[in-house]
Amino acid sequence: MRLRLVNPGAEPWTLAGAALVDSTGEEVDLTRWQEAPIPANGAGAVVVGIKGERAQLGCPCTLKLWEAQGPRTVTFVNVTFPVSQQAAP
Structure with missing residues (x-):
């Protein structure tokens, strides 16, 4: 997920x-990427995601x-x- x-x-x-x-209180650590620090009084983007298999989370969640x-x-x-939909075989 990309966040500004x-x-x-x-x-x-x-x-x-x-x-x-x-x-339910279960916590999942996320991988993260940021091209550069967000400057003072400025804006920037960060990208976070789940590494490996998708976790089964009971949402709503807190990020x-x-x-x-x-x-x-x-x-x-x-x-x-x-909700993701898997393709039929």
Whole structure:
């Protein structure tokens, strides 16, 4: 999932970790990619995803992103995903 984030702070923001927490409290660590730190008072993108097989999550979920150096965390609540349909054999 690609997210565009705005950094209202005075320091750049660098993604250090990402996790999804489902409605039962199960947490799944996510792979993450960020081309460059999000500049102070600027915007940028991060990409997060589940590595390997798709997890069976009980949504809605909470998506948490945290920075490398500092206390700033981004939290999205009530995250849901479309139901995937598998092709018939």
